[in-house]
Amino acid sequence: MDNNTMYEYERAIEESRDKIFELLEEKKYFQCRDELLEYNAVDIAELLEEVMEEYDMAKAVMLFRTLPKDVSVDVFAYLAVDDQVEIINCITDPEIRYIIDELDFDDMIDVLEELPANLVDKILEKTPKAERRLINTFLKYKEDSAGSLMTPDYINLHKNWSAKEALEHIKEVGMDSETIYTCYVLDSGRKLTGIVSLRALVLADDQIRVSDLMHEDYVAAHVDDDQEEISELFKKYGYLAIPVVDTEGRLVGIVTVDDILDVIEEETTEDMERMGGVIDSNDKDYLDMSVFAHVKARLPWLLLLMCSYFITGGIIASFEEALSAVIVLVTYMPMLMGTGGNSGTQASTLVICGMATGELELGDFLKVAWKEIRIGIFIGICLSIINYTRIVYLDHEAPMIALTVCCAMVVIVIIAKLIGSLLPMLAKKIGWDPALMSGPMMASITDMISLCTYFAMAGLFLHI
Amino acid sequence: MDNNTMYEYERAIEESRDKIFELLEEKKYFQCRDELLEYNAVDIAELLEEVMEEYDMAKAVMLFRTLPKDVSVDVFAYLAVDDQVEIINCITDPEIRYIIDELDFDDMIDVLEELPANLVDKILEKTPKAERRLINTFLKYKEDSAGSLMTPDYINLHKNWSAKEALEHIKEVGMDSETIYTCYVLDSGRKLTGIVSLRALVLADDQIRVSDLMHEDYVAAHVDDDQEEISELFKKYGYLAIPVVDTEGRLVGIVTVDDILDVIEEETTEDMERMGGVIDSNDKDYLDMSVFAHVKARLPWLLLLMCSYFITGGIIASFEEALSAVIVLVTYMPMLMGTGGNSGTQASTLVICGMATGELELGDFLKVAWKEIRIGIFIGICLSIINYTRIVYLDHEAPMIALTVCCAMVVIVIIAKLIGSLLPMLAKKIGWDPALMSGPMMASITDMISLCTYFAMAGLFLHI
Numbered sequence: 001m002d003n004n005t006m007y008e009y010e011r012a013i014e015e016s017r018d019k020i021f022e023l024l025e026e027k028k029y030f031q032c033r034d035e036l037l038e039y040n041a042v043d044i045a046e047l048l049e050e051v052m053e054e055y056d057m058a059k060a061v062m063l064f065r066t067l068p069k070d071v072s073v074d075v076f077a078y079l080a081v082d083d084q085v086e087i088i089n090c091i092t093d094p095e096i097r098y099i100i101d102e103l104d105f106d107d108m109i110d111v112l113e114e115l116p117a118n119l120v121d122k123i124l125e126k127t128p129k130a131e132r133r134l135i136n137t138f139l140k141y142k143e144d145s146a147g148s149l150m151t152p153d154y155i156n157l158h159k160n161w162s163a164k165e166a167l168e169h170i171k172e173v174g175m176d177s178e179t180i181y182t183c184y185v186l187d188s189g190r191k192l193t194g195i196v197s198l199r200a201l202v203l204a205d206d207q208i209r210v211s212d213l214m215h216e217d218y219v220a221a222h223v224d225d226d227q228e229e230i231s232e233l234f235k236k237y238g239y240l241a242i243p244v245v246d247t248e249g250r251l252v253g254i255v256t257v258d259d260i261l262d263v264i265e266e267e268t269t270e271d272m273e274r275m276g277g278v279i280d281s282n283d284k285d286y287l288d289m290s291v292f293a294h295v296k297a298r299l300p301w302l303l304l305l306m307c308s309y310f311i312t313g314g315i316i317a318s319f320e321e322a323l324s325a326v327i328v329l330v331t332y333m334p335m336l337m338g339t340g341g342n343s344g345t346q347a348s349t350l351v352i353c354g355m356a357t358g359e360l361e362l363g364d365f366l367k368v369a370w371k372e373i374r375i376g377i378f379i380g381i382c383l384s385i386i387n388y389t390r391i392v393y394l395d396h397e398a399p400m401i402a403l404t405v406c407c408a409m410v411v412i413v414i415i416a417k418l419i420g421s422l423l424p425m426l427a428k429k430i431g432w433d434p435a436l437m438s439g440p441m442m443a444s445i446t447d448m449i450s451l452c453t454y455f456a457m458a459g460l461f462l463h464i
Numbered sequence: 465m466d467n468n469t470m471y472e473y474e475r476a477i478e479e480s481r482d483k484i485f486e487l488l489e490e491k492k493y494f495q496c497r498d499e500l501l502e503y504n505a506v507d508i509a510e511l512l513e514e515v516m517e518e519y520d521m522a523k524a525v526m527l528f529r530t531l532p533k534d535v536s537v538d539v540f541a542y543l544a545v546d547d548q549v550e551i552i553n554c555i556t557d558p559e560i561r562y563i564i565d566e567l568d569f570d571d572m573i574d575v576l577e578e579l580p581a582n583l584v585d586k587i588l589e590k591t592p593k594a595e596r597r598l599i600n601t602f603l604k605y606k607e608d609s610a611g612s613l614m615t616p617d618y619i620n621l622h623k624n625w626s627a628k629e630a631l632e633h634i635k636e637v638g639m640d641s642e643t644i645y646t647c648y649v650l651d652s653g654r655k656l657t658g659i660v661s662l663r664a665l666v667l668a669d670d671q672i673r674v675s676d677l678m679h680e681d682y683v684a685a686h687v688d689d690d691q692e693e694i695s696e697l698f699k700k701y702g703y704l705a706i707p708v709v710d711t712e713g714r715l716v717g718i719v720t721v722d723d724i725l726d727v728i729e730e731e732t733t734e735d736m737e738r739m740g741g742v743i744d745s746n747d748k749d750y751l752d753m754s755v756f757a758h759v760k761a762r763l764p765w766l767l768l769l770m771c772s773y774f775i776t777g778g779i780i781a782s783f784e785e786a787l788s789a790v791i792v793l794v795t796y797m798p799m800l801m802g803t804g805g806n807s808g809t810q811a812s813t814l815v816i817c818g819m820a821t822g823e824l825e826l827g828d829f830l831k832v833a834w835k836e837i838r839i840g841i842f843i844g845i846c847l848s849i850i851n852y853t854r855i856v857y858l859d860h861e862a863p864m865i866a867l868t869v870c871c872a873m874v875v876i877v878i879i880a881k882l883i884g885s886l887l888p889m890l891a892k893k894i895g896w897d898p899a900l901m902s903g904p905m906m907a908s909i910t911d912m913i914s915l916c917t918y919f920a921m922a923g924l925f926l927h928i
Binding site: 039 | 503532631634635638639644662668683684686698699700702703713726729732740741749750751755762763765766767768773776780787788791792794795796799801802805807809810812813815816817824825828832833838850908910917
């Protein structure tokens with residue numbers, strides 16, 4: 001390719017895709033392979049997935065098997081888990097063993113986690129005992145923990161080595177290491193004593209010792225730490241890799257930044273889903289989830305929230321008589337409930353984002369409350385002025401009706417802002433995910449508050 | 465520190481914070497400085513910001529000036545923009561010049577962008593002409609474009625060099641480069657011809673030529689590309705740096721992964737805010753925004769959505785007579801509207817996330833619609849069964865009332881799911897941000913649909 005900007009690259013991939021489909025139609029697997037080999041392993045994996053989904057699984061596996069061995073391992077690593085399992089089920093045992101052996105350690109663990117236990121046992125049958133023990137340790141780490149993200153393939157340097165000796169050592173063992181850009185210095189008990197970057201080693205004079213180049217003020221994660229906290233560390237310090245230690249401070253693995261980009265995407269999706277009232281889809285793709293899986297992710301929340309509306313309904317029922325006396329009040333009900341919900345959602349969104357970026361802390365709740373009260377008063381009054389004008393001059397209703405609606409509006413907006421900002425903080429305090437306290441949940445809560453306020457105001461101004 | 469897991473590190477910082485406040489009280493600046501110097505530049509910056517916000521700006525500047533010069537530059541780079549400007553305003557011109565000169569190029573540009581033009585001119589007065597021209601070019605790149613993220617400090621290798629020669633060159637010039645882990649090979653016209661990783665150079669035999677180690681199937685960004693697209697490239701390929709080229713294919717800079725982590729955070733916050741009905745806070749912190757800034761970010765949406773409720777109100781008003789005849793219908797109104805909104809928000813959230821991760825494409829809209837219809841039917845029926853039981857056996861209402869509510873429920877859930885899933889796709893099609901079509905916006909739209917459906921069903925079953 002002459003010019004590799006992303007658009008041209010994407011267009012080229014699109015064209016190849018169509019070509020590959022045509023070639024597969026004619027069963028020209030080797031021409032197809034040559035077309036694929038024009039690209040990066042990530043893109044080959046993507047093209048292969050399209051063949052699997054939109055064309056034919058058997059042909060996709062056939063195509064996969066035509067790839068040169070080293071490329072096939074890289075491509076395999078980038079496939080979605082379901083597709084990996086699909087391929088494993090279609091290829092021979094020696095092929096499986098080759099792939100498993102050649103995969104990076106952390107990718108291998110990810111694959112093994114998804115396979116049925118008997119298949120894993122079969123694959124590991126011929127693995128040396130020491131490695132099998134290590135694999136089993138890794139398989140036991142909790143999902144979404146530092147342990148499940150890390151790889152044990154890091155470079156271990158001796159602090160008395162010179163920069164030159166260190167570089168020679170890296171040259172020797174670097175091929176099997178996940179990254180060579182950050183290296184680790186351990187003491188005799190395998191306790192981490194410092195980290196040294198390849199940058200420092202390459203730029204230093206040959207004779208300078210590792211101990212003079214290493215940093216001792218590094219930050220490490222514990223194997224049980226949650227992946228969300230790990231990604232905070234990467235964001236804060238801009239590291240390329242973070243060491244993971246066990247309870248005794250011994251280095252057991254490292255997490256690299258490329259794996260963290262996936263974690264951030266996963267965590268973001270989880271947060272957004274919770275804010276949208278969906279139970280975690282567990283990182284499954286929308287189209288890959290069955291109708292039933294979608295129902296399972298959505299029905300419980302809808303049911304719970306619907307039950308909250310039984311209470312709302314009860315509130316209305318108890319004011320039924322008053323309402324039929326002044327039926328026009330019903331006209332303004334959706335607006336008050338809707339504005340209450342929207343005001344609350346705005347506040348909760350900002351607070352949830354603020355807590356997610358680490359800017360807002362629980363201790364700030366008084367500052368937040370005071371800010372929201374002032375914002376609520378200001379916004380409530382603005383909205384009320386418009387409403388008063390509209391109700392009296394456009395709808396030609398009595399001023400007392402307008403007053404009821406407007407006073408309710410101010411109170412509702414203030415309360416909704418307060419609740420919207422404080423509930424996520426409360427959720428965090430008791431260990432829940434703040435993201436649960438937004439969107440649908442917020443709307444349900446503010447609906448009840450809006451109705452009660454509205455009827456209270458009606459009682460006050462209209463004596464009903 | 466003996467053990468650097470993040471909790472212990474955080475606790476140590478907390479303790480130092482209190483100690484620093486005490487020491488500042490007694491004006492012991494140098495002891496304070498020694499306390500700060502225990503930490504990483506990122507943490508020093510954070511501690512300094514706390515002093516600025518919670519204690520005293522003048523004392524914070526004083527403390528900043530006691531830092532060793534090289535540390536002070538690093539710390540300055542990590543401060544929030546407002547605080548950087550604050551410091552610039554309090555220190556002498558030579559101090560400003562020193563910091564500006566020593567900052568990484570991309571950090572310097574970020575600072576200069578925030579300063580008033582006359583101050584920038586003054587700072588750049590003594591800068592050599594060539595560098596000033598480069599700085600001015602960079603200052604002109606659009607905000608949030610690849611150009612505004614990149615740095616021109618990359619390493620340029622010759623393709624005929626051996627690995628050894630390349631490493632010697634890197635040793636010579638690497639100190640001033642943003643990263644040395646990815647190096648670039650240019651032709652005589654400064655066009656990018658390949659990239660080579662430091663890993664490949666270090667692991668290769670001394671005599672192997674750069675041209676044999678370099679990759680030509682790299683992906684580059686264009687200076688005008690949006691930062692969101694750049695972050696997609698990083699996520700997809702797991703690169704540590706991406707080259708940025710101009711329209712002629714000449715390499716003008718590189719973007720590194722540490723800067724992308726910030727971009728991802730920014731973009732996520734923007735998406736969440738839009739989904740929560742807040743106008744972009746422009747990356748400002750919640751507490752740093754004034755009450756008025758908050759009102760400005762929230763009032764327009766609330767106003768717009770409130771106006772949509774004028775229509776909802778109109779719909780109710782036209783059914784006022786029917787409603788006062790069967791006032792009990794009002795009791796079930798909030799539930800139907802709420803469930804409609806929640807159903808729509810769930811669907812839009814999943815579709816927005818699916819599009820954000822690149823899994824769903826516009827071409828999938830028929831698949832999505834068909835899936836949502838089936839999900840809607842299933843969920844609608846489940847919710848209706850519960851409602852029918854409740855209305856007839858608990859509320860003791862007539863079966864026809866229950867039938868009205870239940871049929872409305874099924875239709876509302878299906879329509880809401882359909883609209884919720886398709887509107888974000890439509891938004892994307894016409895070039896809007898899909899995130900706008902969620903939460904509050906979705907609730908307003910589904911409220912109207914819910915009411916119309918409800919009244920239509922009431923007409924059908926109750927003949928009102």
